Amino acid sequence: MQTKRMTFSSSWLPYALLAPQVIITLIFFIWPASQALYQSLLRQDIFGLRTEFVWFANFERLFADPLYLNSMKVTFWFSVGTTLLSMSIALLFAVMVNRMIRSRDSYTTFLVWPYAVAPAIAGVLWWFIFNPSIGIMPYVLDGFGYNWNHRSSGTDAMIMVIIAAAWKQISYNFLFFLAGLQSIPHSLIEAAAIDGASRFKRFWTIVFPLLSPITFFLMVVNIVYAMFDTFGVIHATTEGGPSQATNILVYKVYRDGFVNLNLGSSAAQSVILMAIVVALTVAQFRYIERRVNY
Amino acid sequence: MASITMENLGKVYAGNVRAVTDVNIDIADGEMIVLVGPSGCGKSTLLRMVAGLETITEGTLHIGDRVVNQLEPADRDIAMVFQNYALYPHMTVFNNLAYGLKNRGFKKAEIDRRVKEAAQMLEIGAFLDRKPRQLSGGQRQRVAMGRALVREPAAFLFDEPLSNLDAKLRVQMRVEIRQLQKRLRTTSLYVTHDQLEALTMADRLVVLNGGRIEQIGTPMDVYSHPATTFVAGFIGSPAMNMLPAEYMRGLVSADSLAHLPVKADLIGIRPEDLSLAPAAEDEMSLSGRLMLLEPAGAESHLHLSFEGIKETMVVRLPHVPDVVEGATLTFSIKREKLHPFDVTSGKRVA
Numbered sequence: 330m331q332t333k334r335m336t337f338s339s340s341w342l343p344y345a346l347l348a349p350q351v352i353i354t355l356i357f358f359i360w361p362a363s364q365a366l367y368q369s370l371l372r373q374d375i376f377g378l379r380t381e382f383v384w385f386a387n388f389e390r391l392f393a394d395p396l397y398l399n400s401m402k403v404t405f406w407f408s409v410g411t412t413l414l415s416m417s418i419a420l421l422f423a424v425m426v427n428r429m430i431r432s433r434d435s436y437t438t439f440l441v442w443p444y445a446v447a448p449a450i451a452g453v454l455w456w457f458i459f460n461p462s463i464g465i466m467p468y469v470l471d472g473f474g475y476n477w478n479h480r481s482s483g484t485d486a487m488i489m490v491i492i493a494a495a496w497k498q499i500s501y502n503f504l505f506f507l508a509g510l511q512s513i514p515h516s517l518i519e520a521a522a523i524d525g526a527s528r529f530k531r532f533w534t535i536v537f538p539l540l541s542p543i544t545f546f547l548m549v550v551n552i553v554y555a556m557f558d559t560f561g562v563i564h565a566t567t568e569g570g571p572s573q574a575t576n577i578l579v580y581k582v583y584r585d586g587f588v589n590l591n592l593g594s595s596a597a598q599s600v601i602l603m604a605i606v607v608a609l610t611v612a613q614f615r616y617i618e619r620r621v622n623y
Numbered sequence: 624m625a626s627i628t629m630e631n632l633g634k635v636y637a638g639n640v641r642a643v644t645d646v647n648i649d650i651a652d653g654e655m656i657v658l659v660g661p662s663g664c665g666k667s668t669l670l671r672m673v674a675g676l677e678t679i680t681e682g683t684l685h686i687g688d689r690v691v692n693q694l695e696p697a698d699r700d701i702a703m704v705f706q707n708y709a710l711y712p713h714m715t716v717f718n719n720l721a722y723g724l725k726n727r728g729f730k731k732a733e734i735d736r737r738v739k740e741a742a743q744m745l746e747i748g749a750f751l752d753r754k755p756r757q758l759s760g761g762q763r764q765r766v767a768m769g770r771a772l773v774r775e776p777a778a779f780l781f782d783e784p785l786s787n788l789d790a791k792l793r794v795q796m797r798v799e800i801r802q803l804q805k806r807l808r809t810t811s812l813y814v815t816h817d818q819l820e821a822l823t824m825a826d827r828l829v830v831l832n833g834g835r836i837e838q839i840g841t842p843m844d845v846y847s848h849p850a851t852t853f854v855a856g857f858i859g860s861p862a863m864n865m866l867p868a869e870y871m872r873g874l875v876s877a878d879s880l881a882h883l884p885v886k887a888d889l890i891g892i893r894p895e896d897l898s899l900a901p902a903a904e905d906e907m908s909l910s911g912r913l914m915l916l917e918p919a920g921a922e923s924h925l926h927l928s929f930e931g932i933k934e935t936m937v938v939r940l941p942h943v944p945d946v947v948e949g950a951t952l953t954f955s956i957k958r959e960k961l962h963p964f965d966v967t968s969g970k971r972v973a
């Protein structure tokens with residue numbers, strides 16, 4: 330690989346060009362992150378009058394707290410559910426659209442629209458659809474003999490937030506899968522057809538393995554999305570309820586910090602989240618870099 | 624092993640775009656037929672119709688004694704070698720070869736035997752555990768061949784398999800493919816745009832232009848008796864010279880061209896049929912001004928212009944003559960070596 334090296338006539342120019350990015354990172358990431366790190370080691374009384382340095386007591390408490398451990402479990406199922414649902418539906422759509430010739434572009438455009446919808450709006454939209462009193466879905470489900478109520482059933486609530494969160498992400502996944510499908514040389518599919526593989530078998534033995542780098546990339550992106558970007562969905566629909574059933578980690582950070590005003594614990598939780606996202610990103614870069622092509 | 628018969632095959636795409644028109648070819652069992660023509664002449668489309676990758680919109684296709692028009696590619700008992708090889712990038716060479724056999728439910732021992740045999744034949748035994756990206760172009764080409772071979776199909780279809788190789792490797796693989804085909808005696812249909820490949824590999828070659836067959840024949844037959852001006856210009860390098868008959872008649876004594884039909888208004892002359900020796904009894908002579916002399920080692924190409932017409936002529940001599948550019952040279956050619964064509968129909972006359 331050839332490395333390109335710019336030479337600048339004046340020594341301050343490169344710093345000036347870098348400055349905006351550095352300043353933004355400092356103000357909006359480094360500073361709040363270090364605040365959170367510092368806060369996570371403190372304990373404040375309810376009125377904010379006294380602050381005590383407690384080392385890692387906040388973390389110790391968290392990992393002993395059944396509510397926090399429950400939130401971790403909830404987050405796990407929520408992320409897995411959202412990722413699986415949004416990716417499998419997106420892949421299905423991508424495969425179907427990829428087969429089209431003439432109307433491919435218009436379908437693609439329509440399928441991308443939900444991505445422009447804010448998470449909170451997506452949440453409200455599905456909240457209406459699933460509303461036990463006025464929603465269409467409980468009415469339909471009632472016809473099948475299922476009594477839907479996400480206000481009392483934790484499972485129902487979880488299903489609803491997963492659908493709402495996944496719905497928005499389908500567009501994004503769809504675009505990547507479609508691009509991935511289009512980059513697979515058509516002759517490979519033809520060769521497999523001549524080699525006697527059925528349509529189904531061609532997909533699972535040729536197409537799907539060739540999509541695996543994209544699938545992995547999307548998996549990480551979707552997990553990160555489900556864990557960190559779904560605050561709006563939860564806040565607009567279940568607010569973490571019923572009885573903590575949909576209280577994912579990010580939402581708990583907000584509840585504990587801004588509603589229950591336990592800043593130390595909230596900061597400790599956000600530090601843990603930070604560690605998770607760093608780990609995911611590192612895993613992604615490592616893995617993707619290793620097998621960028623075959 | 625099977626014969627392939629194409630009866631009035633035609634392909635019309637949606638929107639009434641015509642790609643192939645009225646193709647009739649009988650390929651005998653074990654024969655190697657080369658489809659040759661410029662890009663866009665429909666040769667690949669025709670091959671893909673035989674493979675089952677394009678639907679047949681007109682005519683009938685027989686492989687063996689079956690009509691296969693409606694059959695899926697997998698059920699036609701053919702194997703195809705693609706231009707870009709189409710190797711499965713995520714599978715090892717072994718699995719690339721075994722894929723078609725696995726899909727057809729062969730026993731593991733039989734798969735092993737066939738893959739080993741093909742690998743040995745193609746000298747790729749050492750790479751069976753590698754992925755395609757770890758192979759050179761020539762090795763990938765062999766794997767693609769191997770994938771066709773292990774199936775022991777009724778027919779091989781080749782879609783410009785050598786066009787991605789460098790010149791040296793292309794000649795080598797050309798020889799190997801031809802030797803292999805002769806040894807296995809598998810019916811083969813080979814598509815290329817390279818007229819030299821077509822001449823050297825074919826039992827019979829089919830020249831296509833604009834979706835229609837211009838000529839079918841053995842390489843030497845097509846070369847020495849091109850049926851149309853298109854074939855005359857396409858097969859052979861440098862291309863056949865075309866001079867207006869009227870000009871030729873004015874140049875030479877009347878009886879020199881008396882053997883040619885009156886209808887012939889275009890005379891084709893192969894560059895190598897001219898020589899600098901004085902004209903003998905059955906020869907005629909032709910003079911032109913030497914514009915350019917291109918020495919090419921064992922041979923040389925002389926570019927000539929004539930007074931009064933814009934057509935030029937290329938002469939290929941088996942040596943480099945001692946002449947200077949700008950001189951007027953006189954060449955001789957056997958009268959029977961002249962190729963008479965009719966300009967309006969583009970067809971050979973007599």
